[in-house]
Amino acid sequence: MYYVNQEQIERRLNAIPEIASGLRQAVESWDGGLIFGLVQERALHLAIEVVTDVGSYLIDGFIMRDASSYEDIMDITHEEKVMTSEVHTVLLELVRLRKPLVQEYYDWERHTLHPLSSVLPDVLEQFAVNVRDYLKQEL
Known part of the structure; x- marks a missing residue:
């Protein structure tokens, strides 16, 4: 029997809508300004943490x-x-942003809309559905 920490997975999946x-x-509302640049940067970072945390659990x-x-x-x-496969492709591209966002943040281009920002909301929501379906099937 597996011990899957469903509570912690669900807590992380529940962060996806925000x-x-x-x-x-x-x-x-993109205007190339600092505020939306920082919002995008933090949202991308949080998305990485959610998908890698859930994956690790x-x-x-x-x-x-x-x-x-x-x-x-993501591969496992x-x-x-x-x-x-569609979700995997986008999330693989997303997690590759972790080093630039977290370690090389001083070089991150905050005044440019990142291409993932427009597709990621739907992909994150699909990821949550995929994970919940997987848990129902396997448990």
Whole structure:
């Protein structure tokens, strides 16, 4: 029997609507200014943390192979059929932004709308549906 921390997974999935809303508002109101640039930056960072945290909980709970990187977390959960290929492709691109956002933040271009910002809200919402469906199926 697996121990999957569904409570912690659900807490993280429940953050997705606000992250998606923040990204949608930033995209709709984009003016190249600092405020929306910072909103976008933080929302992208939070999205990375949500998907990697949830992925890690699934990997640990279902005793999947160990992940060696953020990209590997996305690959493993995709291989285990947690998410669709379309969601995986976007989330893989997303997690590759972690180093620039967290470690090289001083070089991040805050005055440019990142291409992921417009597609990510729907993908995050689909990711939540995929994870919940996976949990129902496997538990």
